[in-house]
Structure formats: structure tokens, C-alpha cells
Amino acid sequence: MTFATARTVALNGALGHLIDVQVDVSAGQAGVTMVGRGDAALREGQERLRMAVVNSGLYWPSSKRTTILLSPADLPKAGTHFDLAIGIGLLAAIEAVGEADIRHDAFIGELTLAGGLRPAVGVLPMVLAAAERGIRRVFVPEPQVREAEMVPDVEVYGVRSLGQVVAILNGEEPPESSPVVAASGTPLLTWRGEERLEEVDLADLDGLADVKYAVEVAAAGGHPIFLTGPKGAGKTSIAERIPTIMPDLTPAESLELTAIHSLAGVLDPGSGMVRRPPYSAPHHDASKASIVGGGQGRVSPGEISRAHCGVLFLDEFPLFRRDVIEALRQPLESGDITVARQEESVTLPARCLLVLAANPCPCGNWAANVGDDRCRCLTPVRRAYQQRISGPITDRIDITRRVVAAGRAQRDPFGTETSAEVQTRVAAARRRQAERYAGRSWRLNAQLPGARLKDTWPIAVEGQQAIERQCLSGRLSARGAVRVARLAWTVADLAAVRSGRDVQPGGAEVEVALRLRSSAPLDLAAARGQERAG
Amino acid sequence: MSGEDERHARAVLSLVSEPGDWGFTRLARELGGLGLLEALHSDPERHEMLSAAAARLPGVDAEATLARAAAGGTRFVIPGDEEWPTQLDALHAPDPLHERGGVPIGLWVRGPMRLDTLAEAVSVVGSRTSTSYGEEVAADIAGRVALAGHPVVSGAAFGIDQAAHRGAVSVGGRTVAVLACGADRVYPPAHRRMIEHLAAEHAVVSEAPPGAAAQRVRFLARNRLIAALSRGTVVVEAAARSGALNTANWAQRLNRLAMAVPGPVTSATSEGAHHLIRTGAAALVTGGPDVLELIGSAGDHLVAEPRGPSRPRDRLSIRQQQVLDAVPLASGASTVSIAKVAGLGVVEVRKALGRLAAAGLVHESGDAWVLSKAATD
Numbered sequence: 001m002t003f004a005t006a007r008t009v010a011l012n013g014a015l016g017h018l019i020d021v022q023v024d025v026s027a028g029q030a031g032v033t034m035v036g037r038g039d040a041a042l043r044e045g046q047e048r049l050r051m052a053v054v055n056s057g058l059y060w061p062s063s064k065r066t067t068i069l070l071s072p073a074d075l076p077k078a079g080t081h082f083d084l085a086i087g088i089g090l091l092a093a094i095e096a097v098g099e100a101d102i103r104h105d106a107f108i109g110e111l112t113l114a115g116g117l118r119p120a121v122g123v124l125p126m127v128l129a130a131a132e133r134g135i136r137r138v139f140v141p142e143p144q145v146r147e148a149e150m151v152p153d154v155e156v157y158g159v160r161s162l163g164q165v166v167a168i169l170n171g172e173e174p175p176e177s178s179p180v181v182a183a184s185g186t187p188l189l190t191w192r193g194e195e196r197l198e199e200v201d202l203a204d205l206d207g208l209a210d211v212k213y214a215v216e217v218a219a220a221g222g223h224p225i226f227l228t229g230p231k232g233a234g235k236t237s238i239a240e241r242i243p244t245i246m247p248d249l250t251p252a253e254s255l256e257l258t259a260i261h262s263l264a265g266v267l268d269p270g271s272g273m274v275r276r277p278p279y280s281a282p283h284h285d286a287s288k289a290s291i292v293g294g295g296q297g298r299v300s301p302g303e304i305s306r307a308h309c310g311v312l313f314l315d316e317f318p319l320f321r322r323d324v325i326e327a328l329r330q331p332l333e334s335g336d337i338t339v340a341r342q343e344e345s346v347t348l349p350a351r352c353l354l355v356l357a358a359n360p361c362p363c364g365n366w367a368a369n370v371g372d373d374r375c376r377c378l379t380p381v382r383r384a385y386q387q388r389i390s391g392p393i394t395d396r397i398d399i400t401r402r403v404v405a406a407g408r409a410q411r412d413p414f415g416t417e418t419s420a421e422v423q424t425r426v427a428a429a430r431r432r433q434a435e436r437y438a439g440r441s442w443r444l445n446a447q448l449p450g451a452r453l454k455d456t457w458p459i460a461v462e463g464q465q466a467i468e469r470q471c472l473s474g475r476l477s478a479r480g481a482v483r484v485a486r487l488a489w490t491v492a493d494l495a496a497v498r499s500g501r502d503v504q505p506g507g508a509e510v511e512v513a514l515r516l517r518s519s520a521p522l523d524l525a526a527a528r529g530q531e532r533a534g
Numbered sequence: 535m536s537g538e539d540e541r542h543a544r545a546v547l548s549l550v551s552e553p554g555d556w557g558f559t560r561l562a563r564e565l566g567g568l569g570l571l572e573a574l575h576s577d578p579e580r581h582e583m584l585s586a587a588a589a590r591l592p593g594v595d596a597e598a599t600l601a602r603a604a605a606g607g608t609r610f611v612i613p614g615d616e617e618w619p620t621q622l623d624a625l626h627a628p629d630p631l632h633e634r635g636g637v638p639i640g641l642w643v644r645g646p647m648r649l650d651t652l653a654e655a656v657s658v659v660g661s662r663t664s665t666s667y668g669e670e671v672a673a674d675i676a677g678r679v680a681l682a683g684h685p686v687v688s689g690a691a692f693g694i695d696q697a698a699h700r701g702a703v704s705v706g707g708r709t710v711a712v713l714a715c716g717a718d719r720v721y722p723p724a725h726r727r728m729i730e731h732l733a734a735e736h737a738v739v740s741e742a743p744p745g746a747a748a749q750r751v752r753f754l755a756r757n758r759l760i761a762a763l764s765r766g767t768v769v770v771e772a773a774a775r776s777g778a779l780n781t782a783n784w785a786q787r788l789n790r791l792a793m794a795v796p797g798p799v800t801s802a803t804s805e806g807a808h809h810l811i812r813t814g815a816a817a818l819v820t821g822g823p824d825v826l827e828l829i830g831s832a833g834d835h836l837v838a839e840p841r842g843p844s845r846p847r848d849r850l851s852i853r854q855q856q857v858l859d860a861v862p863l864a865s866g867a868s869t870v871s872i873a874k875v876a877g878l879g880v881v882e883v884r885k886a887l888g889r890l891a892a893a894g895l896v897h898e899s900g901d902a903w904v905l906s907k908a909a910t911d
Contacts, residue, residue: 090587206704342535404670409673409678409680409700409705410673410677414700525692
């Protein structure tokens with residue numbers, strides 16, 4: 001036999017394509033030809049391959065003509081993880097391994113000249129795609145075994161070298177190989193930022209009772225929230241504590257997010273699945289590509305996708321570039337983001353909890369109360385700044401809250417709730433939603449389609465009337481009306497969790513939702529569904 | 535007269551009567567505790583009220599109640615005691631409201647704070663169904679006045695009351711809760727932690743004997759005590775039928791200061807507070823400094839008048855301003871042309887320009903007058 005096929009996976013955004021690597025070794029002018037739109041790094045693979053085969057003590061057909069096709073041939077392919085599949089295809093073509101054994105196998109990994117296997121970016125989504133297409137056995141570089149093993153019903157081999165793969169395929173004892181380095185980079189800075197975030201707790205913050213309630217609602221139902229207030233009032237402190245009140249990811253969420261992080265190449269191979277909601281706070285200088293995704297060649301997930309199922313915090317929101325702000329509109333509505341590149345259009349999940357923060361003016365000191373106002377901005381400058389906030393984005397924000405620094409008198413000497421206590425309620429409220437929306441494509445109230453709000457999960461008549469009145473008086477747009485109704489569902493879910501009764505959204509819940517939306521003060525006890533006896 | 539016999543007699547009276555019962559408190563003040571108890575024993579048929587109380591006498595063991603209370607850290611303070619807050623004696627004068635009134639027979643107190651230190655106290659009361667706005671304002675006012683050394687009196691209820699105690703405790707100030715139930719009990723139960731803290735560090739006060747339940751009418755009697763204990767009562771967020779209005783009413787009857795914090799005019803939870811302000815029953819206050827100025831002695835804690843920043847222009851006469859306005863913004867102008875624009879005589883304009891130049895608002899450049907930078911700010 002002079003012809004064989006081995007399989008691997010090409011990633012195109014969140015889409016994995018099963019690739020047939022066909023290798024033909026036959027008589028002709030000696031040399032290697034590779035076709036099938038591989039990028040430069042991939043094409044260099046034939047040099048790595050030759051030395052890897054020779055240094056593994058295997059036969060290299062140097063006197064034959066070798067043709068390698070990556071099929072389908074019209075799909076652009078990038079990456080170095082094709083090496084292993086090409087090598088196995090070649091060895092199968094010269095019958096160094098029996099081809100019949102590899103029809104249900106996929107091979108992932110970059111080869112070194114010594115024949116060792118180096119890790120590749122995106123192993124989890126590759127294996128997911130391969131399993132989807134009927135692959136039952138995968139060979140991955142040893143450090144990425146845990147990542148690949150997250151996919152059910154697939155047999156995973158973690159291997160160190162080409163020689164080991166060949167031995168396994170031939171049913172022989174795999175030879176000893178030196179271990180593979182997990183990652184090429186080592187953190188040069190002793191940066192502890194992420195560890196700091198593990199230490200924070202909602203109980204660290206005094207007062208801010210209604211802001212704390214608002215973020216509880218936002219976390220429970222996935223509602224975008226906008227925090228305004230003078231600098232130093234605690235907007236960032238609140239935002240970075242939101243992940244602490246979110247429950248662990250569900251298995252489905254965990255798999256999605258791990259796949260995204262794997263695609264982005266930010267998954268630490270040692271840590272396995274991502275189980276905690278991510279927190280991402282890009283600087284306002286960030287480019288559109290870094291926020292929504294993009295890049296050259298392969299589409300790389302942006303912050304909005306990397307924060308999927310977690311928190312995306314945009315501090316100093318009006319300072320973000322106009323195109324970034326506009327690009328957020330689609331994902332806010334649909335929960336995913338489509339990025340078009342020259343050759344491909346990629347859709348990535350982006351159901352993150354969006355948290356925006358803004359100072360009231362460029363200097364950050366403006367206050368509505370004359371006594372507290374220390375703003376030095378000129379009025380037109382302040383007006384222009386505030387206008388950047390308004391418009392189509394704010395219409396898509398469910399909750400607006402003013403954060404005012406808690407004075408000494410606003411402390412809570414009789415005990416403040418910890419993040420763990422709030423997280424328990426958020427988890428319970430999410431369970432209510434999961435039961436209600438079982439089998440649907442959405443998970444949280446914020447994603448509930450408007451049409452289903454009308455026919456399947458309507459809110460009680462007096463609630464609808466309250467929304468109608470706001471619409472008639474021009475204080476609420478049609479989109480706003482839908483958002484208030486969704487918010488009322490979350491308010492009801494949390495009230496049900498607090499009170500232990502079944503609460504359906506009605507007039508009272510809509511009232512709370514309208515107040516949350518318009519940054520009006522809240523009657524917290526009523527919002528929580530508590531009885532105020534006595 | 536405040537011997538242990540009198541204390542014992544008043545404890546008995548406290549146990550057989552309803553807190554703040556006008557007829558009873560009046561008689562107790564006129565006859566004294568021993569005298570009234572004597573009357574109960576000797577001539578209970580004189581009045582229906584007395585006979586009802588006398589009927590309860592056999593089931594009462596004041597000795598045991600006092601002992602149990604003392605064991606639980608509760609003392610019984612009666613008029614004439616050194617600790618008695620004498621500002622309560624003013625309750626003798628006004629007519630009853632809802633048949634409640636008069637000087638209490640005695641007060642059951644739990645906590646280390648002495649009631650005779652409450653002369654400068656301020657009450658902060660309001661609706662149970664409050665908004666976060668009201669709670670923040672209440673905590674802030676309580677914090678400010680407590681920091682200035684005034685104890686904060688409130689009722690330990692949900693909403694504004696709780697925020698008031700919280701604000702005072704937060705700044706390390708002193709605060710007193712006046713309860714409608716017995717001082718040994720906790721009402722509302724959700725505030726157990728706060729009330730226990732107040733009992734341990736401050737004081738919890740009740741006119742009702744230990745063990746008494748928080749019945750509806752007892753809140754009316756309780757409200758009169760909150761008003762009477764303090765120099766002034768601040769109402770933060772009260773709906774149309776709030777009990778806080780009852781407290782404000784008592785403050786007025788006692789000629790104490792009634793104050794109210796406004797809310798948004800559209801807010802139902804501020805309706806009662808707005809009504810107090812509109813009818814002139816309460817002074818409008820916007821925060822702690824306002825309250826301090828009102829309750830302080832004349833000249834203390836004065837609040838700065840709100841005013842904008844002063845500009846050089848403010849000190850000019852109308853004629854001078856007319857002239858200044860006539861000096862063109864972009865380029866300079868001669869005295870004659872300025873006079874024409876201003877509609878004033880040349881001599882007068884020349885004089886005014888001299889003054890303006892001295893004030894640094896204009897200067898001469900060649901033979902034209904030009905606006906200085908100070909005038910354009």
C-alpha cells in the first residue's frame with residue numbers, strides 16, 4: 001500500500017472540522033509536496049516531520065515521491081498540531097502501522113526534531129469536534145490528557161513521542177520517552193492579581209445595601225448592570241465581587257468555557273476544567289478585536305467570550321472607543337458574537353454578565369448634591385461625557401445604580417452578609433430558572449425571548465399594566481418593556497428563594513424592576529418578598 | 535418618696551395596667567404609686583378602670599417580677615430616681631391622644647446607658663416600608679447627631695428605625711431603643727441581633743412590664759415616649775398612615791422640635807413627611823447639620839448658607855456692569871463707542887472704566903479698552 005489517511009481536527013473559531021490527512025508515497029521525483037491551504041507554520045511541519053521520523057528510529061522514504069493532502073482542500077488551516085496526523089499518515093502509507101487501526105482515531109500534536117510531542121492550543125474543542133464526528137480514540141500530547149478527557153465517550157491516549165504512538169498502534173510496549181514540557185512560557189512577573197480576587201468578599205463593603213441587592217439580581221438573572229458614581233465610591237470593588245456571588249458553573253457551562261479558554265490559548269493545562277465564573281476587566285484602551293474577538297488568520301475569542309458565564313467589567317465605560325461600544329450591541333441582545341474575517345465568519349458564545357461603570361464626569365467628582373460637588377469640569381465637557389453613555393447601549397442595560405461612597409454611618413454593625421450567603425440564594429434562583437426553562441436554548445431570565453414572555457411565561461396583569469403605563473408616558477421603549485418584564489421574573493425568583501413561597505412576577509415585582517432600571521431608591525424588604533410585621 | 539416601697543408599688547401598677555393609659559398615669563402622678571395602689575385595694579368600685587386593674591391584683595407578684603428582671607439585667611426606673619429622665623415629666627401637660635398620655639408609671643430598662651443622660655437626645659423615626667434612600671438618609675442623620683454627642687432614640691422597627699440605630703452604632707455613638715413589648719423581649723424578632731447589641735452596649739427601654747407582648751395599641755404609647763425622651767423628632771419617610779406621624783404629633787404637643795426629611799414628591803413613602811412640612815407641623819431638614827442647628831442652642835452648629843462661588847462681577851454697581859457689558863468681547867473699543875453701546879454719558883463711562891480698570895476687569899491697550907481675563911471667567 002502506498003496511500004493512507006490519518007485524521008486530525010482544524011479549528012475555525014468555535015467550529016471544529018475533521019481533517020483527513022492523506023499521504024501518498026509512490027515512485028517519482030524524490031521529495032515532499034504538501035497541499036491543502038496550510039499556513040506557514042503548518043507547512044514547515046514537513047521539515048520537523050522528516051527529522052522526527054528518522055530520530056524515532058523509523059524509516060523515511062527518502063527515495064520516493066511523498067504527497068500530503070489536507071482535505072477538505074479549500075479550508076484554510078493553521079497551527080502546528082497537524083504534525084502528528086501527517087506523520088502517522090505517512091507511516092501508515094509505508095505500512096509501518098496498519099491503517100485499518102486508525103480509521104476512528106484522531107491525532108493531535110506538534111513534533112520536535114527528536115520525535116517528541118509538544119502541546120497544541122485548543123485540544124478540548126478539537127476533541128469535542130472529533131467526538132461529534134464519530135472519532136472514538138484520540139492521541140494528544142501528554143500534558144493535555146486532562147483537557148481531552150473532559151469529553152465523554154472518547155478514549156484518550158496521552159503520549160510523549162511519535163515512537164510511543166506507533167508502538168501503541170502496533171500493539172507493542174511503548175518505548176520510554178522524556179516528558180514533554182507543558183508550556184513554553186513561564187510567568188516572568190510575580191503577579192498576584194488573580195489571587196487577590198480570590199480573597200475578596202461582599203462582606204468587605206459597608207453599606208451600599210441597594211447596590212448589593214442589585215448585583216444579586218444581576219447575577220441571578222444575568223442582567224446587564226450599569227454603576228455610576230463619583231470616583232472612589234466603590235464601583236470597582238462591587239464589580240470584582242460579583243463573581244464571588246455566582247455559583248459554580250454547570251457541567252455544560254464549564255465545558256463551553258473551557259473550550260473557549262482552550263481556543264484562546266489561555267487554559268492552564270494543569271488546571272483542567274474551568275469551574276468558577278471568570279472575571280475580565282479590560283482597560284478602556286482595548287481594541288475592538290480584543291473585546292469582541294478577531295485577530296489575523298485564526299479568529300481568537302475576545303474578552304466578551306472569555307468572560308462567557310462570568311463577568312465582563314468595563315470600567316470608565318465612556319472612555320472606551322466608539323467602535324467597541326457599538327460592537328457590544330449584538331452580543332447584549334443575542335448572547336453570542338459573530339466575527340467576520342477575510343475568509344471566515346465565526347460565531348462564539350458571549351453570554352457574560354456585562355457590568356459597566358462610569359464616573360459622572362471626566363474628573364470624577366461631580367455630585368448631584370451641591371454640598372458634595374467638587375467637580376472641576378466645564379459644563380459642556382461634562383455634558384459630552386454623559387452623552388457617550390446614553391443612547392442604544394443604555395437601553396440594553398437592565399439595571400442602573402448610583403454608587404455613593406458609604407459614609408461612616410452606613411456601616412452595618414449587626415453583621416453583613418458574606419458572598420457565600422448571597423451565592424446560595426443566587427444558585428437557588430438559578431435552579432428555579434433551570435427548572436422552568438428545562439430543554440430550552442436559554443438558561444437565565446435575561447435571555448428569555450420576548451415572544452415567550454408573551455405566550456408561555458407572562459407576568460400578571462397588574463404588572464403588565466404598570467409596564468404599559470410607563471410605555472405610554474414615553475419613559476420606556478418597547479425593548480425596555482421586555483427587559484423590565486425579564487427583570488421582574490428574576491426579582492420574583494429571588495423573592496421566592498428568600499420567602500420560601502412560590503412568587504410569580506406581578507405588580508410588586510414590576511415596580512421593583514422599574515426602580516432597578518431607573519436607579520430609583522428601592523424598598524428592599526418589599527423587593528425581597530419579606531413581610532414587615534409590627 | 536422613691537423608697538423601695540414606692541418602687542414596689544409602681545411595679546405592681548405597671549403589671550396591672552396598660553402602658554400609657556391616660557387615666558392611670560394621671561392618677562399615679564397625683565396620688566403617687568403607693569397612694570394609687572392603696573386606692574386600688576380599698577376602693578376599687580370607684581371607677582371601672584380601677585376595678586379592672588384591681589381584678590388583676592391577685593395574679594401579680596411584683597417581688598418576683600422585679601427579681602427576675604434584675605437577674606436578666608433589667609431595672610425598673612421610676613419618677614424621683616436619680617436616673618429618671620425628667621424630660622418625661624412634660625408628658626403630664628398635654629391632653630391624651632388615643633386615650634394614651636401622661637407620665638409613665640415607670641420604665642423597664644435593659645442596658646448600661648443611664649436614662650438621665652438622654653437630655654440632648656434626638657429621635658429618628660419613620661416608615662417600616664422604607665426605601666434605600668430613606669434608610670441611607672436616616673443612618674446618615676443618626677450618625678451625624680450621634681457624632682456630635684447626641685444620643686439617638688428610635689423604636690427598633692424595620693426600615694428607618696433600624697437604619698437610625700445602625701447609623702448611631704456605626705459611628706460609635708449612643709442610641710436607645712424604646713420598645714412596645716417588654717424590655718426583656720425582642721420585637722420584631724428579625725432584629726434580635728441588633729436589640730441584643732443595644733441591650734448589651736446601650737439601652738433598651740419599655741413602659742410595658744417584662745414579658746408583655748407587642749400589641750398594636752402599645753405602639754401608640756411607645757411613640758409618645760420616643761417623642762418625650764428627646765429634644766426633637768426627625769421623621770424620615772412616613773407614608774400617609776405611618777406611626778411616625780403619631781410620634782411627630784407628640785413632639786409638637788410637647789413643644790419639642792418636629793423635623794421631616796423630604797423625599798421625591800412622587801414617592802408614596804414620603805407622603806406623610808411631605809404633609810408635615812406642607813402644614814408647617816415640621817421643619818424641613820436635609821441632613822444631620824440641619825438637625826444639629828435646629829436642636830442646638832442658638833448660635834450652635836450653624837449651617838452655611840448655600841450660595842454659588844463669588845465672582846468679581848458681583849461687587850460691581852449696576853452702572854459699572856452696564857459699562858462692562860458694553861466692552862466688546864473680541865476686540866477693544868474706544869470710550870465713546872462704549873458709551874454709545876451702554877447708553878450712558880461719556881463722562882460717566884470714563885469714570886466707570888477707571889473703576890473697572892482698578893478692579894482688573896479691563897485695561898487700556900493703545901486708545902482702546904480691552905476686557906481683561908478676569909472679566910471673561
